Amino acid sequence: xxxxxxxxxxxxxxxxxxxxxxxxxxxxxxxxxxxxxxxxxxxxxxxxxxxxxxxxxxxxxxxxxxxxxxxxxxxxxxxxxxxxxxxxxxxxxxxxxxxxxxxxxxxxxxxxxxxxxxxxxxxxxxxxxxxxxxxxxxxxxxxxxxxxxxxxxxxxxxxxxxxxxxxxxxxxxxxxxxxxxxxxxxxxxxxxxxxxxxxxxxxxxxxxxxxxxxxxxxxxxxxxxxxxxxxxxxxxxxxxxxxxxxxxxxxxxxxxxxxxxxxxxxxxxxxxxxxxxxxxxxxxxxxxxxxxxxxxxxxxxxxxxxxxxxxxxxxxxxxxxxxxxxxxxxxxxxxxxxxxxxxxxxxxxxxxxxxxxxxxxxxxxxxxxxxxxxxxxxxxxxxxxxxxxxxxxxxxxxxxxxxxxxxxxxxxxxxxxxxxxxxxxxxxxxxxxxxxxxxxxxxxxxxxxxxxxxxxxxxxxxxxxxxxxxxxxxxxxxxxxxxxxxxxxxxxxxxxxxxxxxxxxxxxxxxxxxxxxxxxxxxxxxxxxxxxxxxxxxxxxx
Ligand SMILES: Cc1cc2nc3c(=O)[nH]c(=O)nc-3n(C[C@H](O)[C@H](O)[C@H](O)COP(=O)(O)OP(=O)(O)OC[C@H]3O[C@@H](n4cnc5c(N)ncnc54)[C@H](O)[C@@H]3O)c2cc1C
Numbered sequence: 174x175x176x177x178x179x180x181x182x183x184x185x186x187x188x189x190x191x192x193x194x195x196x197x198x199x200x201x202x203x204x205x206x207x208x209x210x211x212x213x214x215x216x217x218x219x220x221x222x223x224x225x226x227x228x229x230x231x232x233x234x235x236x237x238x239x240x241x242x243x244x245x246x247x248x249x250x251x252x253x254x255x256x257x258x259x260x261x262x263x264x265x266x267x268x269x270x271x272x273x274x275x276x277x278x279x280x281x282x283x284x285x286x287x288x289x290x291x292x293x294x295x296x297x298x299x300x301x302x303x304x305x306x307x308x309x310x311x312x313x314x315x316x317x318x319x320x321x322x323x324x325x326x327x328x329x330x331x332x333x334x335x336x337x338x339x340x341x342x343x344x345x346x347x348x349x350x351x352x353x354x355x356x357x358x359x360x361x362x363x364x365x366x367x368x369x370x371x372x373x374x375x376x377x378x379x380x381x382x383x384x385x386x387x388x389x390x391x392x393x394x395x396x397x398x399x400x401x402x403x404x405x406x407x408x409x410x411x412x413x414x415x416x417x418x419x420x421x422x423x424x425x426x427x428x429x430x431x432x433x434x435x436x437x438x439x440x441x442x443x444x445x446x447x448x449x450x451x452x453x454x455x456x457x458x459x460x461x462x463x464x465x466x467x468x469x470x471x472x473x474x475x476x477x478x479x480x481x482x483x484x485x486x487x488x489x490x491x492x493x494x495x496x497x498x499x500x501x502x503x504x505x506x507x508x509x510x511x512x513x514x515x516x517x518x519x520x521x522x523x524x525x526x527x528x529x530x531x532x533x534x535x536x537x538x539x540x541x542x543x544x545x546x547x548x549x550x551x552x553x554x555x556x557x558x559x560x561x562x563x564x565x566x567x568x569x570x571x572x573x574x575x576x577x578x579x580x581x582x583x584x585x586x587x588x589x590x591x592x593x594x595x596x597x598x599x600x601x602x603x604x605x606x607x608x609x610x611x612x613x614x615x616x617x618x619x620x621x622x623x624x625x626x627x628x629x630x631x632x633x634x635x636x637x638x639x640x641x642x643x644x645x646x647x648x649x650x651x652x653x654x655x656x657x658x659x660x661x662x663x664x665x666x667x668x669x670x671x672x673x674x675x676x677x678x679x680x681x682x683x684x685x686x687x688x689x690x691x692x693x694x695x696x697x698x699x700x701x702x703x704x705x706x707x708x709x710x711x712x713x714x715x
Contacts, residue, residue, distance in 0.1 A: 181491060181492055182491075183486065183487050183490040183491050183569075183572075184490060185223075186221075186482070186483060186486045187221065187222065187223045187226060188221060188222060188223065189221040189482075189713065190214060190217040190218045190221055191217040191220040191221045191292050191293075191294065191478075191479075191482075192213045192214050192216065192217025192218075192220075192288070192292045193214075193217060193712070193713060194217075194478060194519070195674070195709055195710075195712075196515075196516045196519040196520055196523075196673070197213075197288055197291060197292070197478075197519055197523070198210060198213075199672060200284075200288070200519065200520060200523025200524070200526075200527075200672070201213060201284060201285070201288050201523070203523070203527075203672060204281065204284040204523050204524070204526060204527030204530070205280050205281035205284055205527065205530065206280075206281030206282070206284035206285040206288065206530075207281075208279065208281065208285075209281065209284075209285030209288065209289075212268070212285065212289070213285065213288045213289055213292055216268055216289050216292050216293050217292045219264065219293075220292055220293050220294060220295055225261075225264075225295040226295055227257070228257035228260045228261050228295055228296070229257070229261065229294075229295030229296035229432075230257075230296075230579075231255055231256075231257035232254075232255055232257040232258040232261055232295075232296045232298065232299065232432035233296050233298065233431050233432045233582055235255035235257070236431045236432060236434075237252045237253060237254050237255075237258070237424065237432070237433075237434040238252065238253045238424075239251075239252055239421055239423070239424045239434070239436070240252070240253060241420075241421060248416075248420065249416075250387075250416070250419065250420055250421040251336065251388065251421075252387055252388050252421070252424070252434045252436070254388075254432075254434075255432075258298075258299060258432055259332070259334060261295060261296060261299040261432075262299050262302070262303070262332050262334070263332040264293065265293060265299060265300075265303045265332075266303070266330055266331065266332040266344060267330050267332070268289055268293065268330075269286060269289070269330055270286060270289050270290050270293060270303050270307070271302075271303045271306040271307050271327070271328075271346070272306050272307050272309070272310050272324075272327040272328045272347075273286065273328050273330060274286045274307070274530075274533075275310045275311075275324065275327075275328050276324075276325070276328035280530070280534070281527075281530055282530065283526055283529045283530035283533060284523070284526045284527055284529075284530050286307070286526075287467070287471055287522065287523065287525075287526030287529075288523070288526070290303070290304070290468060290471050290472075290475075291471050291474060291475040291478070291519075291522070292475075294472075294475045294476070294479060296432050296582075297429075297430060297472060297476070297586045298430050298431060298432030298433035299432060299433065300468070300472060301385050301386050301430070301433045302346050302347075302348060302385070302386035302389055302433075303346075304464075304465050304468035304472075305346075305347055305348050305349050305385070305386065305389070305461075305465060306327055306345075306346045306347045306389075307464060307468070308349070308460075308461040308462070308463075308464035308465045308468070309327065309347035309349070309391075309393055309461055310324060310327060310328070311460040311461065311464065311533075312393055312404065312448060312449075312457055312458055312459075312460040312461040313327075313347075313393070313406065313448060314460075315404070315448050315449035315457045315460070316406065316446065316447065316448040316449065319406055319446055319448065322340060323339065323340075323345065323391065323406070326339065326340070326342060326343075326344055326345040327344075327345050327346075327347060329343060329344040329345075330344065331343035331344035332344060333345075334388070336388070336390075336409050336410050336416070337410055337414075338410050338411070338412055338413075338414050339390045339391055339408050339409075339410065340412070342390065345389075345390040345391060346386070346388075346389040346390055346391075347389055347390070347391050347392065347393065348384060348385060348386045348387065348389035348391075348392045348393075349384075349385075349392065349393050349394075349458070349461060349462075349465070350381040350383075350384040350392045350393070350394040350395070350407070350438065351363070351381070351394070351395050351458065352381060352382050352383040353365065353379070353380060353381060353382050354380065354382045357382070357383065358595070358596060358599045360395055360402070360454075360455060361402055361455070363379075363395050363396065363397060363402060364379055364397065365377055365378065365379025365380065365381070365394075365395070365396040365397065365440060366378050366379055366396060366397050367396035367397060367398040367403060367405065367445065369398065369399065373446075373447075374444055374445065374446055375396070375398065375405060375444075375445050375446070375447060376442045376443065376444060376445075377394070377396050377405065377407065377440040377442070377443045377444075377445050378440055378441065378442055378443075379396065379439070379440055380422075380437070380438065380439045380440065381394065381437070381438045381440075382437055383425070383435055383436075383437070384435070384436050384437070384438045385433055385434065385435040385436070386433060386434060386435075387409075387419075387421050387434055387436040387438065388409075388434070389409070390408065390409055390410070391406055391407065391408045391409070392406070392407045392408075392409075392419075393405070393406060393407075393448065393458055393461055394406075394407050394445065395454045395455075395458060396440075396445070396454075398447070398451040398452070399451065400450070400451025400452040401451060401452030401453075401454070402452065402454035402455060403447060403449070403450075403451045403452060403453070403454040403457075404447070404448040404449050404453070404454040404457035404458045405445035405446060405447055405448060406445060406446045406448055407419065407440075407443055407444070407445040407446075408444070411444055417443050417444055418440065418441040418442055418443050419438055419439075419440055419443050420438060420439045420440075420441060421436045421437075421438055422436070422437040422438060422439055423436065423437045424436050425437070428585050428588070428589075429582065429584075429585030429586040429587075429588075429589060430585075430586055430589055431585075462594055462595070463543075463547060464529070465593075465594045466547055466548070466551045466594045466595060466600075467522075467525055467526065467529055467547060469551055469554075469555050469590040469591075469593070469594050470518075470521070470522045470525060470547070470550045470551055470554045470555065470590075471522050471526070472590050473518060473554045473555045473557070473558040473587075473590045473591075474515070474518035474519050474521075474522040474554060476558055476561075476562060476583055476586060476587055476590075477511070477514060477515040477518050477519075477557070477558060477561045477562075477565075478515050478518075478519065479583060480511060480515070480561055480562050480564075480565030480566075480580075480583060481508070481511050481512050481515045481565065481710055481711065482710075482711060483565060483568075483569070483578075483579065483580065483583075484507075484508060484511060484564075484565040484568035484569065485499065485508055485512075485707065485710065485711040486711070487568055487569045487572070487573075488504055488508060488568060489711075491570075498568075499707070502703075503695060504568070504695075505703040505704075505707065506695045506696070506697050506701075506703065507564065507568060507694055507695035508568070508703075508707050508710075509680070509697060509701060509703045509706040509707055510684075510694045510695050510696070510697050511561060511564060511565055511568075511694055512677070512706050512707060512709070512710035512711075513677050513680055513681055513684070513697075513706060514557060514561055514694075515561070515710065516669070516673060516674070516677050516709075516710065517665040517668075517669060517673075517677075517681055517685075518554045518557065518665075520665065520668045520669055520672060520673055521546075521550050521554060521661075521664060521665050521668060522550065522554065524546070524664075524668055525543065525546055525547055525550050527539075528540075528542050528543040528546060528547075529543060529547075537613075538613075538617050538620075539617075541611070541613045541614045541616070541617035542614075542617035542618060542620075542621055544607045544611070544614050544617075545604060545607045545608065545614045545615070545617070545618050545660075546618065546621070546664060548595075548600055548601075548603040548604045548607055548657075549604055549657055549660045549661045549664060550661065550664075551594070551595060551600045552591075552597060552600035552601050552604065552654075552657050552658075552661065553657065553658060553661030553662075553665075554661075555590040555591035555597075555600075556591055556597060556658075558587040558588075558590060558591070559584075559587040559588050559591075560694070561587075561694070562580075562583050562584045562586075562587040563584060563587075564693075564694040564695070565580065565583070566578075566580040566581070566583070566584050597654070598653070598654070600657075601653040601654045601656075601657045602650065602653055604653065604656075604657045604660065605649060605650065605653055605656075608643070615643075618660070618664070619640075621664065621667065622636055622663055622664060622667045623636075624667065624671060625666070625667035625668075625670045625671050628670045628671070629666070629670050629678070629679075629682045631666075631682040631683065631686045631687040632663065632666045632667060632670055632682055632686055634686075634687075635659065635662065635663050635666065635686040635687075636663050636667075638659065639656065639659040639660055639663055642655070642656050642659060643656060662685050662686055663686070665681065665685070666678075666681055666682055666685065666686050669681050669682075670682070674705065674706070674709045676701070676702040676705040676706050676709070677706055677709065679701075679702075680697055680698075680701045680702075680706065683697075683698055683701075684696075684697055684698065
């Protein structure tokens with residue numbers, strides 16, 4: 174029996190192009206990867222298709238399962254994934270979202286990869302091993318002999334799942350194991366011991382409290398060698414085909430990121446090969462961490478973009494009090510504010526991707542700029558995501574609080590990027606460290622911001638203010654978050670003034686730099702060109 178007619182419910186958001194994003198595509202061309210536009214658009218259409226969205230849902234709803242033993246009691250230490258996880262991984266690897274740019278000489282290869290990583294977000298969880306594989310390569314190059322053997326397989330575009338001798342596989346994935354029970358930020362507290370062997374290898378005994386994606390083929394791990402904390406390459410399967418004794422003890426029961434397995438592991442005399450000198454473990458693995466930090470920024474920017482699109486789609490189809498939500502002035506204020514935050518994140522992440530690309534090609538100024546801008550971006554963009562996700566969720570009303578909308582998954586994911594790869598305080602303190610004793614780093618940052626000098630008086634004033642704050646050494650560590658926030662805002666403001674939509678740049682300067690804004694989203698001042706901002710963000714949806 175029909176009890177009622179269903180109406181005023183929003184149609185599903187499927188078959189759209191997640192790369193239909195002016196800030197992304199402008200950035201792609203500006204940062205030297207216009208040649209990749211077709212590939213990014215193709216991936217965007219795939220990401221917005223119903224099958225990809227469904228794979229994301231299934232991978233999240235069927236989390237990985239740890240199998241420590243086989244039916245006869247032998248230890249196997251394997252993790253089973255839903256087929257949809259493998260489908261997402263296969264697509265990501267085939268499109269070169271992992272280490273492929275390291276084998277691609279084209280200018281802008283890292284920018285193209287960043288745009289694709291941003292575009293391909295049916296579920297964030299599988300981004301973790303993809304990101305770690307991308308990031309592992311520069312650290313691995315500290316051991317040229319290992320890099321010569323493993324890099325071609327890490328950059329190969331074949332997803333070859335399963336524990337087998339790495340060098341016999343068609344493609345490899347890499348993970349990272351630093352965090353121990355007694356300390357994650359302070360890795361110098363690591364107790365895992367590495368004993369040198371006559372053949373040049375080491376035997377590792379100890380544990381790691383977090384090791385995500387434990388079905389990766391190789392891991393970059395830290396352990397205490399006789400000469401101090403050292404970086405190692407540790408394979409899951411040894412060259413003779415036997416399992417390296419890296420035991421998976423448990424999988425974490427996490428707030429979000431549920432499709433990705435994050436494990437606790439123990440090394441029981443596990444074989445590993447040294448990367449870099451003994452005692453230089455942090456200096457070596459930081460080359461990996463810096464790139465996973467870039468991916469934290471990309472992931473947070475992508476999450477904000479997803480929030481904007483979903484919220485705008487809902488508002489364009491849902492009516493209340495006789496009008497579509499998108500036509501209600503206060504909802505327009507919320508949507509525009511979310512869109513401004515999202516564009517500010519995207520323009521910064523594309524600039525960081527450009528700096529990464531040019532730094533990889535030996536540009537010293539861009540290396541100096543990246544040193545500070547990456548830490549600034551990691552702190553700020555990741556910090557902004559949870560509030561943004563909550564507000565985007567609320568645009569859907571009660572439907573946003575229900576799992577089927579996808580918004581709870583986005584919301585649960587949102588705090589993570591600020592935690593891993595250097596939690597908020599650690600990222601903020603890293604900015605101060607970057608500035609200490611490296612004048613070229615601040616010079617590169619200032620030069621970047623000065624490119625926008627004179628374009629907006631609010632930006633000019635904010636730049637003067639942050640320079641004064643930095644020049645005052647009193648309590649700088651205690652003030653680190655505030656100063657880094659100011660640095661992030663002037664950098665985003667400078668990029669938007671130069672490259673963003675004029676309406677977005679204007680309202681960013683008014684609200685974020687001149688303080689004409691409340692403490693919640695949707696508090697932009699009167700006189701804002703809401704129509705231009707919303708249409709720029711979501712031309713097809715609204
Ligand atoms: C889902 C997930 C997956 C992960 N996967 C991996 C992985 O694959 N490999 C891996 O190695 N690790 C992984 N981690 C661990 C992660 O990198 C650490 O949790 C993170 O670095 C923080 O370390 P910690 O948990 O030991 O916290 P702590 O280091 O104890 O920090 C706790 C708090 O203190 C703050 N803090 C630290 N030092 C200072 C200071 N000097 N001044 C002020 N505040 C400070 C931090 O910002 C943080 O807020 C994962 C974590 C999560 C949640």
